[in-house]
Amino acid sequence: MVECIENIPCNPCAYACPRKAITIAGSLTDTPQVDFSKCNGCTLCISKCPGLAIFVIHKDFSKTEATVTLPYELLPRPMVGESVPCLDRTGRLVCRGRVVKVLDTKALNRCAVVTVAVPKRYWNTVRNVRPETADGHR
Numbered sequence: 001m002v003e004c005i006e007n008i009p010c011n012p013c014a015y016a017c018p019r020k021a022i023t024i025a026g027s028l029t030d031t032p033q034v035d036f037s038k039c040n041g042c043t044l045c046i047s048k049c050p051g052l053a054i055f056v057i058h059k060d061f062s063k064t065e066a067t068v069t070l071p072y073e074l075l076p077r078p079m080v081g082e083s084v085p086c087l088d089r090t091g092r093l094v095c096r097g098r099v100v101k102v103l104d105t106k107a108l109n110r111c112a113v114v115t116v117a118v119p120k121r122y123w124n125t126v127r128n129v130r131p132e133t134a135d136g137h138r
Contacts (some may be wrong), residue, residue, distance in 0.1 A: 070116070
């Protein structure tokens with residue numbers, strides 16, 4: 001899912017996709033389009049987007065949960081198994097989720113890729129997480 005909200009010339013996501021599932025038709029300021037028949041959900045595009053605007057959604061992760069895979073540039077990184085507050089596009093608390101995967105390698109250039117399981121009804125709302133410290137605060 002690509003959610004570019006700014007019209008800036010940009011195309012790293014198209015180059016990041018080894019399957020050529022992301023294209024930009026016309027001007028570099030146009031919103032990238034995803035060909036879902038080519039996309040396999042590999043997540044390589046997520047960390048390459050400077051606008052942090054690409055998410056991979058798995059609506060049927062379990063009977064009750066969906067997963068949202070998202071870019072995460074802050075420290076500390078969320079930890080697998082951690083219960084975290086999940087936020088919407090404006091930073092408002094939506095629900096709690098469970099971190100199921102964290103990719104954080106040098107190749108990702110300081111942008112971790114975090115997958116969080118959330119109640120299914122929030123798959124199209126959750127767009128960030130906020131890890132908590134041991135005392136429950138950030």
